Structures are given as structure tokens and as C-alpha cells.
Amino acid sequence: xxLYIVSALALFKMVLLLILSKGNLPLVGKAIxxxxxxxxxxxxxxxxxxxxVKQDHHASFLWPLFLLQREARLMDFLLEDISxxxxxxxxxxxxxxxxKAKSFIREKMQITPIFSQEQGDxxxxxxxxxxxxxxxxxxxxxxxxxxxxxxxxxxxxxxxxIPAIPDWFNKAPLLAQAQIEIPQK
Amino acid sequence: xxKSRFMVGIDLGTxxxxxxxxxxxxSSSPGAIAKDFEIEQIVQPGVCEKRKLLPSFIYxxxxxxxxQGALKLPWGAEKQFSPGEFAxxxxxxxxxRLVSSAKSWLCNSGVNRHDSLLPWKSKDDVKKISPxxxxxxxxxxxxxxxxxxxxxGKEETRLENQEIILTLPASFDTEARELTLLAAKEAGxxxxxxxxxxxxxxxxxxxxxxxDWREIVHEGDVIxxxxxxxxxxxxxxxxxxxEKGSLVLNRLAVGQHILLGGDNMDLALAHEVSKKLGAAGTxxxxxxxxxxxxxxxxxxxxxxSQPDLPGAPVTILGRGAKVISSTIKTTLDRVAVEAVxxxxxxxxxxxxxxxxxxxxxGFQEIGLPFAADPGITRHLANFLNQQEESFQEKVxxxxxxxxxxxxxxxxxxxxxxxxxxxxRILEALAGWQGREIQVLENLDLDLAVARGAAExxxxxxxxxxxxxxxxxxTYYVGIESTGPAIPGFPRPIKPLxxxxxxxxxxxxxxxxxxxxxxxxxxxxxxxxxxxxxRKNDTLGAILDELGDDxxxxxxxxxxxxxxxKSSGLVPxxxxxxxxDVGVLELWCHxxxxxQKWKLEFTIRxxxxxxxxx
Numbered sequence: 010x011x012l013y014i015v016s017a018l019a020l021f022k023m024v025l026l027l028i029l030s031k032g033n034l035p036l037v038g039k040a041i042x043x044x045x046x047x048x049x050x051x052x053x054x055x056x057x058x059x060x061x062v063k064q065d066h067h068a069s070f071l072w073p074l075f076l077l078q079r080e081a082r083l084m085d086f087l088l089e090d091i092s093x094x095x096x097x098x099x100x101x102x103x104x105x106x107x108x109k110a111k112s113f114i115r116e117k118m119q120i121t122p123i124f125s126q127e128q129g130d131x132x133x134x135x136x137x138x139x140x141x142x143x144x145x146x147x148x149x150x151x152x153x154x155x156x157x158x159x160x161x162x163x164x165x166x167x168x169x170x171i172p173a174i175p176d177w178f179n180k181a182p183l184l185a186q187a188q189i190e191i192p193q194k
Numbered sequence: 195x196x197k198s199r200f201m202v203g204i205d206l207g208t209x210x211x212x213x214x215x216x217x218x219x220x221s222s223s224p225g226a227i228a229k230d231f232e233i234e235q236i237v238q239p240g241v242c243e244k245r246k247l248l249p250s251f252i253y254x255x256x257x258x259x260x261x262q263g264a265l266k267l268p269w270g271a272e273k274q275f276s277p278g279e280f281a282x283x284x285x286x287x288x289x290x291r292l293v294s295s296a297k298s299w300l301c302n303s304g305v306n307r308h309d310s311l312l313p314w315k316s317k318d319d320v321k322k323i324s325p326x327x328x329x330x331x332x333x334x335x336x337x338x339x340x341x342x343x344x345x346x347g348k349e350e351t352r353l354e355n356q357e358i359i360l361t362l363p364a365s366f367d368t369e370a371r372e373l374t375l376l377a378a379k380e381a382g383x384x385x386x387x388x389x390x391x392x393x394x395x396x397x398x399x400x401x402x403x404x405x406d407w408r409e410i411v412h413e414g415d416v417i418x419x420x421x422x423x424x425x426x427x428x429x430x431x432x433x434x435x436x437e438k439g440s441l442v443l444n445r446l447a448v449g450q451h452i453l454l455g456g457d458n459m460d461l462a463l464a465h466e467v468s469k470k471l472g473a474a475g476t477x478x479x480x481x482x483x484x485x486x487x488x489x490x491x492x493x494x495x496x497x498x499s500q501p502d503l504p505g506a507p508v509t510i511l512g513r514g515a516k517v518i519s520s521t522i523k524t525t526l527d528r529v530a531v532e533a534v535x536x537x538x539x540x541x542x543x544x545x546x547x548x549x550x551x552x553x554x555x556g557f558q559e560i561g562l563p564f565a566a567d568p569g570i571t572r573h574l575a576n577f578l579n580q581q582e583e584s585f586q587e588k589v590x591x592x593x594x595x596x597x598x599x600x601x602x603x604x605x606x607x608x609x610x611x612x613x614x615x616x617x618r619i620l621e622a623l624a625g626w627q628g629r630e631i632q633v634l635e636n637l638d639l640d641l642a643v644a645r646g647a648a649e650x651x652x653x654x655x656x657x658x659x660x661x662x663x664x665x666x667x668t669y670y671v672g673i674e675s676t677g678p679a680i681p682g683f684p685r686p687i688k689p690l691x692x693x694x695x696x697x698x699x700x701x702x703x704x705x706x707x708x709x710x711x712x713x714x715x716x717x718x719x720x721x722x723x724x725x726x727x728r729k730n731d732t733l734g735a736i737l738d739e740l741g742d743d744x745x746x747x748x749x750x751x752x753x754x755x756x757x758x759k760s761s762g763l764v765p766x767x768x769x770x771x772x773x774d775v776g777v778l779e780l781w782c783h784x785x786x787x788x789q790k791w792k793l794e795f796t797i798r799x800x801x802x803x804x805x806x807x
Contacts, residue, residue: 079238082511082517085512085515085516085517086517086518088515089515089516089517089518089519091518091519093519094518094519097523098518098519098521098523099518101507101509101521101523102509102511102512102517102518102521102523103518104507104509105509105511105521106511106517170243172237172241172242172243173241175239175240175241175261175263175264176240176261176262176263177239177240177261177262177263177264178240185515188481188513190479190480190481
């Protein structure tokens with residue numbers, strides 16, 4: 010469960026990144042790399058040598074992606090080459106996808122910042138801080154407390170109501186089903 | 195029956211069902227509202243979630259269409275149908291397998307409502323269901339969901355053992371009421387009471403204002419409840435009257451059944467936009483059309499809440515994997531919303547306006563008698579005009595002439611989330627009456643009916659004030675007048691009043707009139723009529739002619755099988771009864787106590803049998 014919450018969150022961030030980067034794909038590629046490195050806890054080099062995932066992990070990793078594709082067409086969007094699409098169309102499409110993905114995530118997860126302070130505010134890192142919640146950068150020596158600046162308040166998920174993976178999906182995990190329309194005779 | 199633990203209100207809506215309840219084991223403070231029961235349902239293949247509303251749609255999947263177990267609910271085996279959210283979203287892209295608006299079919303006397311005819315116009319390979327079955331399936335789903343949550347192994351908390359109030363449109367005639375009860379019975383819910391939806395909405399308001407309602411409405415006030423749901427529009431008038439120093443509430447009138455609702459509005463907007471797209475050479479498929487209706491609803495809400503915007507974007511994502519490059523982008527212009535929605539559905543009109551009779555725009559589904567005129571304000575004007583005459587004699591202690599003046603309005607239904615549309619109605623009313631109208635605030639436009647129904651269950655236990663209702667319309671049986679037969683002209687029918695307006699629940703009476711001679715072992719048919727504007731006809735009154743203010747209902751039938759007698763005439767008279775549940779029963783009584791036959795609606799061909807006395 011935790012794994013796919015992280016992945017869904019990371020994907021959401023990617024959409025944001027993409028909007029910010031105005032469709033600059035290399036930048037997004039970097040983001041994807043970073044995302045995988047966070048999830049697997051390995052360095053970015055794992056892109057070139059992916060570790061095979063176990064079958065049950067496979068379904069639980071794909072399920073939130075499948076849901077985001079279903080609700081917001083997120084995978085279609087990430088897989089599409091949009092370099093040639095006019096900005097106006099990208100803007101309209103991204104807004105739509107963003108809005109749908111956002112409402113899905115908001116509906117399914119109770120997301121709160123780890124720190125309630127404003128970003129940019131001075132902050133004290135206390136002794137015994139939780140290194141799985143906080144990443145320190147810059148210059149620090151010895152032991153806490155450290156005086157720092159809150160650059161990113163972090164996100165944590167307090168509760169989620171992501172639906173359980175149905176049997177049929179577990180048997181054959183995928184990102185999106187094909188669609189065929191039968192015309193009226 | 196012993197008092198049940200829960201008091202349950204069920205809103206069996208045209209587009210959404212809801213269920214709310216009070217738990218007698220929890221203490222409740224004055225002004226407390228009923229709790230919404232979250233209904234577990236299939237939302238996508240293999241995914242079951244709880245939602246506050248159960249969309250009143252039923253999907254009938256094709257063979258092998260979905261992965262195994264995709265429609266399985268936590269409380270039972272997989273069925274060949276699925277009600278709720280998945281039915282609504284997936285079904286709109288497979289219309290021939292989707293049962294929708296079943297409730298509107300339930301009161302469509304043009305068809306046999308026990309026939310398997312839904313989905314309407316779909317091919318033979320689909321196993322169709324009847325309107326009554328559709329209602330039963332939705333109610334059964336509610337019951338199963340409740341029992342899965344509350345009733346596991348506990349008889350006393352199962353839904354069928356609770357006190358249940360089931361709501362229906364005020365405009366449902368006695369036959370539609372009976373069919374609704376039958377659907378409930380098929381779903382295993384036989385112990386229930388019926389309540390009109392606008393009244394339920396008002397009970398919800400009363401529940402919230404149990405402490406201060408007497409300060410908000412006053413003696414002589416007339417409250418108009420306007421309930422515009424997804425598929426129907428329903429009007430009711432409630433009078434506040436003084437009696438022995440305290441205030442009492444009387445339901446004064448109900449409107450006719452108008453098949454016109456919020457869904458029509460969204461559909462009309464979507465068609466407007468799709469016309470615009472079509473002119474530019476873009477054609478939409480079913481899935482995109484469904485997306486468009488959705489997108490138009492969002493755009494409409496944006497425009498209605500932000501009066502300065504000239505238009506709102508409408509985006510339909512590309513159908514194939516190329517989601518961005520085949521995205522369709524357009525705008526919903528304010529001009530279109532004004533023309534189609536505001537002026538189309540809420541046009542300013544005179545007090546004397548009558549709704550137009552000709553067929554309306556092309557967004558109608560064939561089969562259901564949709565309102566020809568989309569103008570809700572015109573329907574409202576017509577309703578108030580019809581009521582005006584009888585009202586003069588009804589209100590006022592000395593039967594003095596009194597003008598019908600609406601003093602307060604209670605809006606209900608999702609459509610009125612837009613205050614602009616509320617304003618349109620208020621402006622029309624203020625214009626007709628020459629004075630401002632008070633709005634009774636409704637905080638739960640989508641859920642008030644279910645909550646108000648639960649509130650009514652509370653009221654039935656003596657907590658709170660009850661709206662006096664009685665029969666919402668007058669009923670007549672057609673009597674063929676005697677006289678010489680003229681070739682080419684059928685004998686004129688004279689309506690005989692068998693139920694006067696306001697006849698109370700749980701009462702019965704003999705119809706004072708001449709005896710009929712009925713032939714034994716043959717089928718006797720009675721034409722049956724109702725009127726919601728003739729309120730002063732007394733029991734047994736015979737009208738001279740069949741006026742425009744009478745509406746014909748399915749004929750009543752009596753199959754008089756008398757044992758021991760071979761043939762001949764039996765003298766009978768009519769006996770009328772409104773049972774506890776609010777359903778009308780007409781009986782033929784013979785000379786002896788044993789000779790008692792119930793008149794049945796002829797539409798129920800399959801169940802035609804005499805009821806032994």
C-alpha cells in the first residue's frame with residue numbers, strides 16, 4: 010500500500026513538474042529517474058539496470074497508475090510525444106488531466122504537510138529528528154539542534170481510501186485496457 | 195409493531211437514491227438531522243465503494259463483457275445486473291444495456307409497467323426488466339447494503355424490520371403509488387409508509403428549525419416547495435394555519451407530473467456545444483459525448499457562480515492513446531447558457547402563461563412523455579393558476595375570498611445549487627404577486643428528501659409537527675350515462691367522485707350514490723380519473739361532463755367471480771378507502787358482508803384475480 014501511495018504522489022508531482030517545465034520532456038525524464046530512485050531507495054543508476062519486481066508487487070505498483078490513467082488519463086499523457094502539439098492544446102489538455110488527477114488524489118488520500126511552517130521560514134532541527142521524514146542538505150556539523158530554512162514542507166498521507174486491487178487486475182495487471190466501440194447496425 | 199431501533203427514510207429518485215436514518219439508541223439534540231447511510235456499490239469493475247447516493251441506473255452486462263467477479267458485491271454472488279455508479283458511468287457509453295429513469299416509467303400509464311421493456315428500444319439479446327422490477331432492484335440493493343452493514347446476523351437491525359418512510363413524487367397518482375409499493379414489496383420491504391418528496395424536503399427544513407420555525411413562517415403563510423430533481427419537477431403548496439392558538443401545517447395542493455429536470459438542462463447544453471463542434475467538422479463518439487455532458491456541467495457551474503466570465507472552457511480529452519494531440523477544446527459561452535438554460539428553462543413569463551404544447555427541442559428520449567415545454571417558470575405559473583380558484587374557497591375561516599399568495603419558497607434538488615436559477619423563480623413570483631418572497635434555506639439540496647423522510651418517521655413517533663395531507667387529488671370513476679344511443683357517438687361519461695380531496699389516511703367511506711348492477715362471471719371495467727385542481731367535489735358528487743381538469747388514469751377492472759351463481763346481475767355499491775400507507779383502494783360491496791371485491795388496475799394482466807372479501 011505504502012509503495013503505491015508514494016508512487017501516486019510522485020506521479021502527481023511529475024504532472025506539476027511538467028506543467029512548470031511547460032512540456033520540457035528531458036526535464037521530466039530527470040524527474041522520472043529521480044522518482045524511481047526515491048521509490049526503490051537506490052541511486053539514479055538503477056534506470057539502466059532495473060531489478061525485476063515480484064508479481065504481487067507488480068500489481069500493487071500498477072494499480073494506482075491504472076486508476077490515475079482511468080480517472081485522468083495520466084499514463085497516456087506521460088507516454089505521449091507532445092513535442093509537436095501546439096501550446097494551446099497542451100495547456101487545455103494538461104489542465105484537464107491535472108484537475109482530474111488532483112481531485113482523484115484529494116478524494117482518495119488525506120494529504121498533509123509534514124511541517125506546518127511556511128516554506129522559506131527558519132526552522133530548528135531537533136535532536137532525534139526522524140531521518141526518514143527529513144532530508145538535510147547544506148552544511149551541518151556535529152549533532153542537532155541545527156538552525157535551517159524549510160525548503161519543502163514534505164507531504165505525508167494520514168489516511169487513504171484507495172480501493173483494494175480486484176482479482177481480475179491481480180491476475181493480469183496492466184496500465185490501460187483497450188477500448189473498442191461497436192457501431193450501431 | 196414494536197418500535198424499531200432505526201427510523202429510516204428512503205429517497206427512490208429518478209436519477210439518484212438516498213437513505214438516511216435516525217438511531218434511537220443515540221441521543222439527539224433538537225435540530226439534529228438524520229444521518230446519511232453510505233451505500234456500498236460497484237463503481238468500476240471489481241471495485242466496490244461507499245457513496246452517499248446510489249445512482250438510479252442499472253446496467254445489464256453482455257455475456258463475457260466484463261472480467262469474472264467484476265460486478266460481485268460483498269454480500270452475494272455476481273448477478274446479471276449492476277445498479278449504481280458503475281451502471282451510470284459505464285452504461286452511458288453502452289446505452290442499449292442501461293436502465294435509466296425507471297421511476298418515470300413507473301408512472302407512465304402508456305405502457306404495462308409489469309412488462310419487461312427496459313432498457314427501452316434495446317435489442318432482444320438484452321434480458322430486459324420491467325419498471326417495477328427496476329424499482330425493486332434499486333430498493334433491494336439499498337436493503338442489501340444496509341443489512342450488510344447493520345443486519346449481519348441480527349434480525350432486529352435488518353432494514354425490513356425498521357420503520358421505513360419511502361418517498362415518491364407528490365404528482366404520482368394512486369396507481370404509481372401502488373406500483374411503488376409493489377416494487378418495495380418485491381425488494382422485501384413491506385412494512386413502510388409513503389411520503390411525498392416535496393413534503394419530505396419540507397420536513398428536513400422543519401427538523402433543522404424545530405426550535406424556531408414558528409418565528410420564520412406565520413399564520414396565513416403559504417409555502418411553495420419547488421423540487422427540481424434530475425428528471426422531474428414537482429410543486430407543492432403548504433399552508434400555515436392557526437388552530438386553537440397554535441400553528442398547523444396543511445398540504446394544500448400538489449402539481450402534475452412534469453418530466454423535466456436537471457439532466458435535461460445539462461443534456462441541452464451539451465447538445466448546444468456539440469452542434470458548435472459539429473459545425474467545425476468535429477464529431478463526438480458516445481464516450482466523448484458522455485465526457486462532454488460532464489464538462490458542460492462543470493462549465494455551467496463555473497458560469498453560474500461567476501457572473502463576469504464571458505465563457506468557460508470545455509475540454510474533451512482525446513479518445514485514443516494520443517490524449518493531448520487529439521484533445522478537443524472549445525468553450526461554453528455565457529450567451530449559450532443564458533439562452534438554453536436560464537431563458538430556456540427559466541424564462542420570464544406572465545402570470546397567465548400556460549406551458550406550450552408542441553414538441554420541444556431534440557434532446558428528448560422517445561418513450562417517456564417528457565414535458566413539451568422546458569419552461570419551468572411557465573409550468574409554475576400554470577400550477578398556481580390552477581390552484582387559485584379552489585384556493586379562494588379553501589383558506590380563511592369564513593370561507594371568504596382570499597387570494598393565493600405564496601409567501602415563502604423552499605427550493606429542492608441539485609439544480610438550485612445555482613442561486614441565479616433560484617433568483618429567476620423568485621423574480622417571477624415577485625412579479626406575479628407584486629411582492630418579495632422569503633426563501634427557506636435548504637442546506638442539503640441533494641439529500642433533503644431522504645433526511646426529511648427519516649425526520650417524518652420521527653414525527654410519526656410524536657416528535658415534532660406533522661403536515662396534514664390526505665388525498666392529494668380528487669378521484670372519479672366514469673359512469674356511462676343512460677340515454678338513447680346515437681350512432682357514431684359514444685355515450686357521454688359522467689365522472690362520479692369517489693375520493694374527495696384531502697380524504698385522510700386510514701379512513702374509509704361508502705360512496706353515496708345509486709347501486710350498480712354488475713354481471714357475474716364477467717369483467718367490468720371502470721374508467722378512472724383524477725384532478726389536482728378540483729378540490730371541492732364531495733364524495734358521491736356526479737359531474738355533468740368530463741372537463742379538461744380531469745386526467746384519465748389506467749382503467750380499473752373488476753372480475754366478479756361469484757361462486758354458486760351462474761349468471762345474472764348483482765347489485766353493488768362503491769366503497770372507498772385510503773389505507774395507512776396512503777394508497778387508495780376501491781371496493782365493490784354487495785348486499786351481504788361476504789360480497790366484497792377490490793377494483794384492480796387493468797394493467798396488471800398477469801395478476802388479475804378477484805380479492806376474496
